[in-house]
Amino acid sequence: MDLSRTVGWFTMVYPLKLELTQGGDYGATLKSIKEQIRQIPDRGIGYGILRYLGDEITRRRLTKAENSEILFNYLGQSDCITGKEKIEIIQDISVGQLRDLRNSRSYLLEINA
Numbered sequence: 001m002d003l004s005r006t007v008g009w010f011t012m013v014y015p016l017k018l019e020l021t022q023g024g025d026y027g028a029t030l031k032s033i034k035e036q037i038r039q040i041p042d043r044g045i046g047y048g049i050l051r052y053l054g055d056e057i058t059r060r061r062l063t064k065a066e067n068s069e070i071l072f073n074y075l076g077q078s079d080c081i082t083g084k085e086k087i088e089i090i091q092d093i094s095v096g097q098l099r100d101l102r103n104s105r106s107y108l109l110e111i112n113a
Contacts, residue, residue, distance in 0.1 A: 014047035015068055016040070069108040 018036055021029055051062040099105075 014044035071107040071110045
């Protein structure tokens, strides 16, 4: 597949169940989550293939996994910022509503970072 003239970025969506440890050690919890995410085969790329092109049993099983309450959308990092440039933050501009009031939310909590 030739993607050389593609503009934009690709997003992978897949469900993920994280096991959280009990206790107040946030550093250990963060490390545990990081390690769980690193164990996902091929960074989750196979989920979409199996979800839509897999056999009937696999498709049914993966459909049930879509009832998530949290969406985490990591938009990546900016490689062009080296720390020497000053980032200008414009706060006084109204962009209007971010979501139409008639649009129901798909997730209880949505995090875009």
